[in-house]
Amino acid sequence: MTDITYLEAIREALFEEMERDRKVFCMGEDIGAFGGAFKVTEGLLAKFGEQRVIDSPISEIALVGAAAGAAHMGLRPVVEMQFIDFIANAYDMLTNYVATARYRAFLPCPMVVRGPSGGYVRGGPFHSQNPEAGFLHTPGLKIVYPATAADAKGLMKAAIRDDDCVLFFEHKYLYRRIKEVMPDGDHIVPLGKARVAREGNDVSIVTYASTVWKALEAAEIVAAEGISVEVIDLRTLAPMDDEAIFRTVKKTNRLLIVHEDTRTGGMAGEITARVNETCFEWLDAPVLRVTAADIPLPYAPALEDYVLPQTADIVRAVRRLTAY
């Protein structure tokens, strides 16, 4: 058994699903001959051919629209956004067309839109975005954002098999930085189920994707001070695992929500509202957020690091919560 990276885990999921089901095919810009900007789809063309690994024009609207049309006809397309920032070009197609198809017309849209997301990579404003909040608001879409290599594989396989459209955000900082041995066999991680990344009793951190690792690092630091932190990795943002969130809040009575995305209108605000409606009596402290500042993500290391949430910010927030 060898370790494989987060990126290789996604590639393995694509290979396995395309092998398992002839209805699965991939489309995207430079995904075939070149293997994708990050090489996620490397080797797919040689194995599955041009009919099932389609190099497209630079047309995010057409990619998402064509995927929907093919999905209506019973195929299971996987579309790559070269950088997830470009998904904004397909916003209309995703929110107006795809998200409503089942409800308004009983048309299934089993498709995955995936792409490299997130910052900490000196990518600047258009190669670092986290677009989840922009789609969280739209009923009809599912959103996945894994933190570990095994989850990346298992969630991708579940997303491809899901009967609705799944937006699958892959964290590009994690692509080649984390490795693990994949579980045996047909490894599936069900959508909508959070994971306890670390057990603890004093403070809960609810987070996902890159900041799971920062939260774990912070938990280790405060453990030395005698503070026991529980870290919940959401894995799927829509549907959200409310029960897992409420369970940890009722256990520790203190909640910190951490995400790399900007603050206003983000996931953390929504989670806070749900906890407020359901767990008000269980809280011993206000719900706190550590997020990026409401700033387009800048390029210079000093600027980027200042805007994005860091481990020290999380440590500070945990200490503030335990002071109540």
Place this chain on the structure above:
Amino acid sequence: MAKARTGRDTPAVTARPSDALSRERKLELYYWMKLTRQLEERLVNLYRQTKVVGGLFRSLGQEADAVGSCFALEQRDVMSPLIRNLGAMLVKGATPVEVLKQYMAKADSPTRGRELNIHFGDIGEAGVTRGFLGQISPLGDMVPVMTGVTMSFKMRGEDRVGLVYVGDGATSTGAFHEGINFAAVQKCPLVVIVENNGYAYSTPTHKQSAVKFFVDKAIGYGVLGLQADGNDVLATYDVTKAAVDHARAGHGVALVELITYRRKGHAEHDNQSYVPAGEIEKWAAENDPIDRYVQVLRSTLGVTDAEIAAIDARIMREIDEATDLAELSGTPDAREALMGVYAEPPAEQPLWFRRDVVADAYGQERPESWGTWNADGAKP
């Protein structure tokens, strides 16, 4: 100087495919056009009785382009209409009772009260489904979707063609451009019909695009471009049949411009104040597609007034029966609103403030109840 090559120069129609249509088939064309017109007239009556709960969209004067073009498709082919393609929907198998129930938001309408007017479809396997895909309101979006539908035909080696309608206005959208370009590159069996009816809502064609004819765009996409008088149902059939044959033979996309005229406003509320005086009347008097076709039927096939009257009577009978049937249907149960956003879960939970509320009361809300309270909360 070499003559600039335009889509219109592409050699296409040599023999007229419509010459091969039997007398029966040619009378069918009349039937579908007249059914479209009379069904819309019935909808106007129902609209005025407030039985149509939303807006009403007419295709008056455009019946030939919708019917003639869709008539060129086979049952297994898939078509995606625009709001003014009721005629194409009927040709493809949508029924008057479905259309009426849809406009009246009935519980057993094709979308169970979820969507408006002719926004409904029936696609999937050939032979099992009728092959029309409901549009959505953002224009141009159906072009990429039909690119995907026809891509599936290609991938599975199915002998099927797709046809998508756009208006002059939709050609300005990014979705139109990306969709037709992707389909062209992939050589998808797709026919794109541009209905040039002179107006997009109130915007005349010359403010929509600087090209004189939309068929000229074909050259920019490297696809076959054809053009016809959209008010001549046989010409429309001929040109679309050539495009469909081209796509079916594996030669890829064809763009067909059909020139017609929108005699009613964007929707029933639109008073068309922006239209130059006399323009609508001139088209109605001189270029009505049904009047024109009746002349053709009389002069070339010897169709008699009695034959026309018999078809007209059959149409009225069918519309009356469909109306009676549609009116019998009930309205949807409010709680159905929460069902089917996703395959899993099959229904959303009611919001906490609706959990113990009887749903029967909904559907009675009226704008008249709004704004009738003073700022201090007292009823006037």
